[in-house]
Amino acid sequence: MLTLTGVSKSYAKGGVRAVDDLTLAVPAGEIFGFLGPNGAGKTTTIKLVVGLLKPDAGTITVDGVDVLKEPLDAKRRLGYVPDYPNLYERLTGLEYLNFIADVWGIPTAERRRRLEPLLGMFDLADAITDIVQAYSHGMRQKLAVTAAVLTDPALLILDEPMTGLDPKSQADFKELMRGRCEAGKAVFFSTHILDVAERLCDRVGIIHKGKLVAVGTMAELSRRAAGHETLEQIFLELTAS
Amino acid sequence: MRALWAAVKLTLNTTYGFSAAKYRYLVKRQHLWELPLICLGIGSVAALFGAGAFFVAQGFVLAGLQFGQPELALTAALMATSLLVFFTGIMAISSVFFFADDLETLVALPLRPGAIATAKFGAVLAGEYIPMLLLFLPAAVAYSWHVGGGASFWVAAVLVGLLAPVLPLALATALAVLLMRAINRRHRDLYFILGTLPLVGVMLYVQMSITTIPPHQLEGFLLQLAAGRLDLVATLGRAYPPAVWATRAMAGGAPLAGWAGLAGVILSALGAAALAAVTSDRLLLGGLIGSREVMRRRGPSLGNVLSAGLGKGSQIGALFWREWRTFIRTPVWALNGLIGAVLLPLMMVFPAFQRGSGLGAILAQVRTGGPATFIATGVAAAMGAFVGSLNTTAGSALSREGRQLWISQMLPVAPVVQVQAKLLHALVTSGLCTLPALIMFAVLVNPPWLNIVAAGLVALAVAMAANVAGLLLDLWRPYLGWNNPEQATKQNLNVIVPMPVVGLLGFGLVSLTMALLRRGWGFDAVLAMVCGASAVPVVVLYGVALRLAPALYDRLTARGR
DSSP: EEHHHHHEEEEETTEEEEEEEEEEEEETTOOOEOOOOOOHHHHHHHHHHTTOOOSSEEEEEEEEEEESHHHHHHHHTEEOOOOOOOTTTTBBBBHHHHHHHHHOOOOHHHHHHHHHHHHHHTGGGGGSBGGGGOOHHHHHHHHHHHHHHHHHEEEEEETTTTOOOHHHHHHHHHHHHHHHHHOOEEEEEEEEHHHHHHHHHHOOOEETTEEEEEEOHHHHHHHTTTTTTTTHHHHHHHHHH | OOHHHHHHHHHHHHTTTTTHHHHIIIIOOEEEHHHHHHHHHHHHHHHHHHHHHHHHHHHHHHHHHHHTTTHHHHHHHHHHHHHHHHHHHHHHHHHHHOOTTTHHHHHHSSSHHHHHHHHHHHHHHHHHHIIIIIIIHHHHHHHHHHOOOOOHHHHHHHHHHHTTTHHHHHHHHHHHHHHHHHHGGGGGGHHHHHHHHHHHHHHHHHHHHOOEEEEEEEHHHHHHHHHOOOOHHHHHHHHHHHHHHHHHHHHHHTTTHHHHHHHHHHHHHHOOOOHHHHHHHHHHHHIIIIIIOOOOOSSSSSSHHHHHHOOOOOHHHHHHHHHHHHHTHHHHHHHHHHHHHHHHHHHHHHGGGGOOHHHHHHHHHHHTTTTHHHHHHHHHHHHHHHHHTTTTTTTTGGGGGGGGHHHHHHHSSHHHHHHHHHHHHHHHHHHHHHHHHHHHHHHHHOOOOHHHHHHHHHHHHHHHHHHHHHHHHHSSSSOOOOSSHHHHHHGGGGGGGGHHHHHHHHHHHHHHHHHHTTOOOOOOHHHHHHHHHHHHHHHHHHHHHHHHHHHHHHHHHTTTO
């Protein structure tokens, strides 16, 4: 569903190598957790995948479509929620969702069918006609997730999706991610919450200083990291400077 | 005190982007070519306004000299500046208090609310010295040039120049804080409109007042002036005494009048600043934080809401409505863009409704048809084009997306379509802006309908050519890092590009008209030719915009914007 092959990205005219020769594949039906310390290159990798940045080298495909060569086709297959969801403050939640549905060309009956359970699950029904400016951080996050899922993307990409969500919303959200994978879609998300990654992800990748230092299931990582049992122990060992 | 100074420095920095500019131009040494262009742009606009203000002030000084009251120019300039500072101050203070993104950061610091208000006040005050420089300085120069005054005059002028904006801005701050406390943050659009309406009212009132001295009173008024029995400075200053005190501080007059005037200026500025500080200290925190609660309520069922709110539209339609809604629902953008379209034509035609007005006689002449109607058509087209290009929709189209640009970049929509939607928005807005001018043309001049159509087409074509030029520049160098919406338009040099383009195209079309008339073309034929010619630049620029759109959007991705 997602492949990155030899992807690199530098800032400051090559002075800072944010992503260094990254190769990774996420198959359909998988929840992939992307971990790393602050500044490791997680957000840069995600921005490269969704087309907000251009790689210096390498190729990225989403559902078999090259992100650089056919960006519009690739974007059509993607749903993205950034770490801080800056949404249109002056639109109502419903206007924003309708805007997204119009752009993706979703028929009216279908958008209604998809929205009803999502708005109910995220407890947004009472606020959906308010302008986004009046929303709390958590509500914005939930609206951004709703918009991303509304398009029924093959690959859902989330940057720190749990930030700002209350425990119930986190639980609902995990359920949502699992449901998407069971439907043959894939989820790729970055997080600092190792507990979530450990319990939710089929596989985990750890990035450090732009390089992928480990990737695999929990059992594979545990074997690799000298028998450490928790993801936290593995993470700390692999990212120790 | 140290904390207050740190807050002032921080606010000045975030408001005017000193650190960002220093990093960009001095540390990274990027886009250095912009510096001379920015200096040239600001310099030419300042020179234009400054020269205009100087000639007007000189007129006041020379007229005042005839009646022994040349200081009239200083009083008038101070009153105009104070009025401008007060009303723009309400908007600017509202913007930095109510709409800024850095408030949560500042409120969380161990600072008194009054210190935060003082820091914000300082940042706005720094900006208000620009109208002081453009209006008051030329008046002081004109007075000094014709009357003299020496070093003491200039010392007093500098003090007055520094202190004069404090009083109106402090009053604006106190008013803004009171309104903020009274109006829930959820309804801050209403707040902004309430703050802006007086500006519109006062501008219309001033315009009417200036043009409404009944003819039978004018003679007596002039006789009194000539006899020196009427103190025009005091008469003008009755509405705003600090302007008279400041005038006395600079121009002296009776013994000790200068010192008394200076004391009046200083004390009134200090008093108003204290009032603003106390009001802010007591009410600002409540206004900022206390009214942020989001109300939960039960409304119609979700099914009903979705039935009413969901409907399928096209991609370009969705993009257009996004542009329209975000623009029209951000009062600082909408009012800034649309208010001139209504005000300028209204202010021009007010005299026509007044008794004894010269404009009434001119209109009667214009209605007879022939060359006068033809010229009036040109004036209507020029006015329409000018107000149609003022609305900032295109020149800030990408900048206004600010931190939400990621959404546009994520959409599976070609850059060409995104540009088309932005231009469609600019077309609709400019069309609406030209309407008041055209309606007034139709009502006052009563021309043939063909002239109205021609004026409308030329106005819209010229305005849109200017808009496309503004959009191209905004796509090239958008200003995305703004903290409050006002910055996206008012601190964005891209929005001023359409105005000189209108001037340039206007000059070209007038030249064409003159050339055709000299060759003996009839008025209708000239109108048709000018309509056709005015379409050429917009078609060419539109083609350029569509051709460059993919590269310009691609550039944003490459640069990581």
